[in-house]
Amino acid sequence: MLNIENLEVKIKNKLILQDVNLRVNKGETHVIMGPNGSGKSTLAHVLVGDPAYRISGGQIKFQHKNIKNLNALARVYAGIFMVFQNPREIEGVQLNRFLFLAYNAVMKARGRTKSVLSVFDFNKKLLAQAKLLKLSPDFLERSLNKGLSGGEKKKTEMLQLATLEPKLVILDEIDSGLDIDALKIISRAVNKYKTKDNALIIITHYSRILKYVRPDKVHVMVNGKIVDSGKTQLLQRIESKGFNQYLN
Amino acid sequence: MHEKISHSKIARSWEKADNTDYLKNTHPGLDDDLVRFISSIKQEPAWMLQHRLKCLRLFQKTPPPAWGPDLQKLDLHDIIYFAQATDKQVQNWNDVPQDIKKTFTSLGIPQAEQKILAGVGAQYESTVVYHNLKKEFQAQGVIFEDMDIAVQKYPQIVQEYFMKIVPAGLHKFSALHGAVWSGGTFLYIPKNVNISQPLQAYFRMNARGMGQFEHTLIIVEDGANAHYIEGCSAPHYGANSLHAGCVEIMVKPRARFRYSSVENWSKDTYNLNTKRAWVDKGARMEWVGGNFGSQTTMLYPCSVLRGEGASADHLGIAFANTGQIQDTGAKVIHNAANTSSRVVMKSLSRGGGVSTYRGLVDIAPQASHCISQVECDALLLDGKSITNTIPVINVRNDSAVIAHEARAGKLSATDIFYLTTRGLTEDAAVELIINGFADPITRELPLEYAVEMNRMIELEMNGSVG
Numbered sequence: 001m002l003n004i005e006n007l008e009v010k011i012k013n014k015l016i017l018q019d020v021n022l023r024v025n026k027g028e029t030h031v032i033m034g035p036n037g038s039g040k041s042t043l044a045h046v047l048v049g050d051p052a053y054r055i056s057g058g059q060i061k062f063q064h065k066n067i068k069n070l071n072a073l074a075r076v077y078a079g080i081f082m083v084f085q086n087p088r089e090i091e092g093v094q095l096n097r098f099l100f101l102a103y104n105a106v107m108k109a110r111g112r113t114k115s116v117l118s119v120f121d122f123n124k125k126l127l128a129q130a131k132l133l134k135l136s137p138d139f140l141e142r143s144l145n146k147g148l149s150g151g152e153k154k155k156t157e158m159l160q161l162a163t164l165e166p167k168l169v170i171l172d173e174i175d176s177g178l179d180i181d182a183l184k185i186i187s188r189a190v191n192k193y194k195t196k197d198n199a200l201i202i203i204t205h206y207s208r209i210l211k212y213v214r215p216d217k218v219h220v221m222v223n224g225k226i227v228d229s230g231k232t233q234l235l236q237r238i239e240s241k242g243f244n245q246y247l248n
Numbered sequence: 249m250h251e252k253i254s255h256s257k258i259a260r261s262w263e264k265a266d267n268t269d270y271l272k273n274t275h276p277g278l279d280d281d282l283v284r285f286i287s288s289i290k291q292e293p294a295w296m297l298q299h300r301l302k303c304l305r306l307f308q309k310t311p312p313p314a315w316g317p318d319l320q321k322l323d324l325h326d327i328i329y330f331a332q333a334t335d336k337q338v339q340n341w342n343d344v345p346q347d348i349k350k351t352f353t354s355l356g357i358p359q360a361e362q363k364i365l366a367g368v369g370a371q372y373e374s375t376v377v378y379h380n381l382k383k384e385f386q387a388q389g390v391i392f393e394d395m396d397i398a399v400q401k402y403p404q405i406v407q408e409y410f411m412k413i414v415p416a417g418l419h420k421f422s423a424l425h426g427a428v429w430s431g432g433t434f435l436y437i438p439k440n441v442n443i444s445q446p447l448q449a450y451f452r453m454n455a456r457g458m459g460q461f462e463h464t465l466i467i468v469e470d471g472a473n474a475h476y477i478e479g480c481s482a483p484h485y486g487a488n489s490l491h492a493g494c495v496e497i498m499v500k501p502r503a504r505f506r507y508s509s510v511e512n513w514s515k516d517t518y519n520l521n522t523k524r525a526w527v528d529k530g531a532r533m534e535w536v537g538g539n540f541g542s543q544t545t546m547l548y549p550c551s552v553l554r555g556e557g558a559s560a561d562h563l564g565i566a567f568a569n570t571g572q573i574q575d576t577g578a579k580v581i582h583n584a585a586n587t588s589s590r591v592v593m594k595s596l597s598r599g600g601g602v603s604t605y606r607g608l609v610d611i612a613p614q615a616s617h618c619i620s621q622v623e624c625d626a627l628l629l630d631g632k633s634i635t636n637t638i639p640v641i642n643v644r645n646d647s648a649v650i651a652h653e654a655r656a657g658k659l660s661a662t663d664i665f666y667l668t669t670r671g672l673t674e675d676a677a678v679e680l681i682i683n684g685f686a687d688p689i690t691r692e693l694p695l696e697y698a699v700e701m702n703r704m705i706e707l708e709m710n711g712s713v714g
Binding site: 091109160 | 660662663665668669670671672673674676680683684685686688
């Protein structure tokens with residue numbers, strides 16, 4: 001589904017990612033771990049087309065198409081979605097109204113004209129999804145993320161994820177700022193997403209969430225490079241020895 | 249420069265009320281004769297003529313304000329101070345002249361009237377041509393009348409308040425207004441009458457180089473509750489136009505009143521408007537305003553909190569586009585104990601436009617335990633636009649609690665990126681962010697006005713200008 005080859009990324013001419021290679025197949029869940037500032041979040045942002053970063057080398061292929069030059073909009077239409085580590089708070093933009101516009105735009109762009117909904121039907125669907133996330137309905141009418149707690153923000157991110165039905169999901173530090181109850185609810189929502197047709201990339205520097213969401217592959221990123229990859233056994237090694245083993 | 253034309257000749261041309269050339273014989277400039285003529289054609293009582301003449305003297309000797317935006321390009325000799333579009337008031341929509349009706353139709357007035365308007369007083373140039381008030385309000389004693397007619401029909405109450413709340417001597421343009429005012433709205437809400445639907449009026453200025461000096465006087469008796477809303481729009485013309493309207497509101501004890509306005513004057517208009525309310529004991533005044541258009545706006549609605557426990561809310565938004573100065577704000581004068589005020593002003597600047605918040609909070613020595621909260625929020629839509637904040641806070645009683653908060657920011661690229669990752673185009677994202685910014689104000693307006701305001705913001709954004 002996703003094939004990253006020799007990716008190199010710069011921000012203001014400073015090299016942030018280099019020689020990144022990653023292959024994610026349909027139905028797989030990958031986790032990318034690493035210390036703060038290792039470039040994990042940069043990779044996530046680059047995958048969804050953040051214009052703040054410049055791709056200076058390599059390829060990103062999604063469903064066999066090179067998406068390197070596509071903007072953020074084209075990528076969400078193609079089916080890539082990121083759950084932000086710090087979702088933006090936008091005053092006056094009501095979550096349900098914004099998501100209604102976004103949902104219909106995405107469905108139209110994907111040619112799924114039959115899925116385009118009226119406000120009424122959309123709100124019904126949204127309400128049902130909010131219930132699964134134990135998100136109170138009045139959050140739907142509030143300003144986007146405004147004044148929400150860390151856990152509530154992550155829930156509204158998951159709500160957006162569920163609404164926009166992507167194929168590839170990148171979870172950037174989804175477990176930060178969550179108490180144990182919220183972590184369980186979020187994990188349940190994530191696990192629902194683990195199907196044979198989707199793929200997940202979990203970016204984290206804790207292994208907390210991995211107790212609830214089992215990955216298929218584990219990668220370690222340090223200083224903008226993937227320095228180690230393996231199966232779940234790698235988790236135990238990181239757990240016992242930390243990231244220091246990769247630092248010189 | 250211009251030919252003097254005798255008043256009788258002008259009057260004759262008005263009588264014909266020719267729809268296409270009714271302005272043919274009006275002339276620019278201002279003198280005693282014109283003031284007397286305005287007063288005589290309106291068949292005003294002597295006191296009003298005396299008031300006008302007194303105001304004219306005051307206007308002539310008062311210098312323009314020494315602060316605020318530059319008004320040097322405004323040539324006060326080149327303004328047509330009085331013109332009349334039709335010679336009588338009509339109650340029935342069918343009787344409104346066709347071309348005037350067309351203008352209103354394009355503004356959406358009749359449909360709105362059928363559905364939700366409680367009453368309409370729409371000013372076309374200087375004469376109100378259409379005025380209607382739903383029967384049930386009439387039965388409750390509500391008066392919603394053209395100001396010219398109110399002077400005739402309700403002389404006592406008009407004389408008691410007319411230009412007492414906004415004194416002629418306040419500044420040069422209030423004096424000018426007092427001399428040449430014409431048309432406008434008189435609204436009287438009797439004691440304990442509660443009107444939930446907003447009463448509406450729509451103003452439009454459409455002849456080149458023409459001034460508009462409508463006067464609005466609103467009396468809200470004890471314990472009454474009402475909402476008045478007006479919109480202004482003017483098409484684009486080449487010459488400098490002047491709008492110097494005046495709004496006076498008396499909110500009596502325990503009454504509650506909301507005044508909403510959406511102003512969209514053509515981009516060559518000087519909009520120098522004066523609005524003021526007196527708020528009595530336990531009463532509440534709410535101002536909601538949107539300012540678009542005009543080349544220079546100076547507008548600072550003022551609440552004078554006169555009675556204990558009175559309160560005022562000032563909510564406003566202004567949009568300054570290329571070539572525009574929006575100098576707007578609020579004045580709250582706390583003259584009594586336990587009074588409170590809240591000011592929320594938002595501005596958008598684009599294409600080199602200048603938005604200025606200019607405000608005053610004054611706490612009088614006798615006014616103990618007052619609370620005032622001022623919040624100004626400026627959004628700059630590009631690098632060449634300008635925003636200023638000029639708050640004056642004058643506290644003369646130590647028990648006051650005052651909060652002032654000002655924020656100025658640019659459109660956030662990160663916010664736009666975030667929204668595009670959810671499937672919105674960049675344009676749609678910007679529109680959503682801007683509408684969201686305006687939302688605390690728009691949500692206070694009745695739906696069709698909120699929709700219109702969002703549409704105006706959209707027009708400014710897609711603008712042919714800038």
